[in-house]
Amino acid sequence: MIVHALLVAIVYFLASWGTYGIGVFHLNRPIVVGPLVGLALGDLQTGIILGATFESVFLGVIAVGGSVPADATIGATIGTAIAILTGAKSDTALAIAVPVALFGVALSQVAISVVIPLFMPKMDALAEAGDSKGLTRMHWFMSLFVGGVLQAIVIFFAVWLGSNAISSVLKSIPQFITHGFQAAGAMLPAVGFALLLNMLFNKKLFAFFFLGFVLSIYLKLPSLAIAIIAVVFAITQYYNSEKNANVAIAGETKESSTNINGEEDFFNE
Structure with missing residues (x-):
């Protein structure tokens, strides 16, 4: 169990640090973390399934302005590990992953608000001295703390000490509560997509969402066919907008040329 806990913690740290420390964006997304956790625990198939499930839930959970979103990475890591190690259903793991993701925000704030400021005077001194190598080392x-050292330590102990306890708790939960977890888990992906659509809402483009709904529900087209149709619309829209832009530029150029010629005729007279 210690080995499993260590592997899960390493997966979380590498995914999180790869994003915030190195700058490999989206490496910490659930759709990446889920399969990595599954691979580390010897159940890649479950990891892929849960990674896609968690991604649909946290799809619209992003940082906008001063808002602090849930830590989708720690939620997907714990949720996938729990499902694989305890044999819990995906819906139950999903219902557990969401509050864990909210708890992960508190850990992130400890690193950003408490630990990192301790090193800022040193960073200021290095900047004043022009020590670029020292700044790079700092x-x-x-980035180790921002990248998830504290969260990785918590994940290690949670998986090491808590997997058996979690398994016992899940088995002792009454069936009606388990069904409630499953119902809540089934609704969470819809909430994630609703959050995303709320940010992407555009009066000019929203009709395409209804078109996709009709193609999927009533015409029973597979996702790949709908994606191809969407690409065709996108390409057509791109070339139409480019054509309109060229026409507008040509019109402005012609108008400017007319004004210049008019001025020259005036002075020639």
Whole structure:
């Protein structure tokens, strides 16, 4: 169990640090973390399934302005590990992953608000001295905390000490509560997509969402066919907008040329 806990913690740290420390964006997304956890625990298929499930839930959970979103990475990591190690159903793991993701926000704030400021005076001193190599070393050092050292330690102990306890708790939960978890888990992907659509809402484009709904529900087209149709619409829209832009530029050029010629005729007279 210690080995499993260590592997899960390493997967979380590498995914999180790869994003915030190195800058490999989206490496910490559930659709990536889920399969990595499944691979580490010897159940890649479950990891892929849960990674896609968690991604649909956290799809619209992003940082906008000063808002602090749930930590989708820690939620997907714990949720996938719990499902594989305890044999819990995906719906139950999903219902557990969401509150864990909210708890992960608190851990992130500890690193950002408490640990990182301790090193800022040193960073200021290095900047004043023009020590670029020192700044680089401090960046790598601080990125360890932003990249998830604290969360990885918590995940290690949670999986090591809590997997058996979690399994016992899940087995002792009454069936009606388990069904409630499953119902809540089934609704969470819809909530995730609703959050995403709320940010992407555009009066000019929203009709295409209804078109996709009709193609999927009534015409029973597979996702690949709908995606191809969407690409065709996107390409057509792109070339139409480019054509309109060229026409507008040509019109402005012609108008400017007319004004210049008019001025020259005026002075020639």
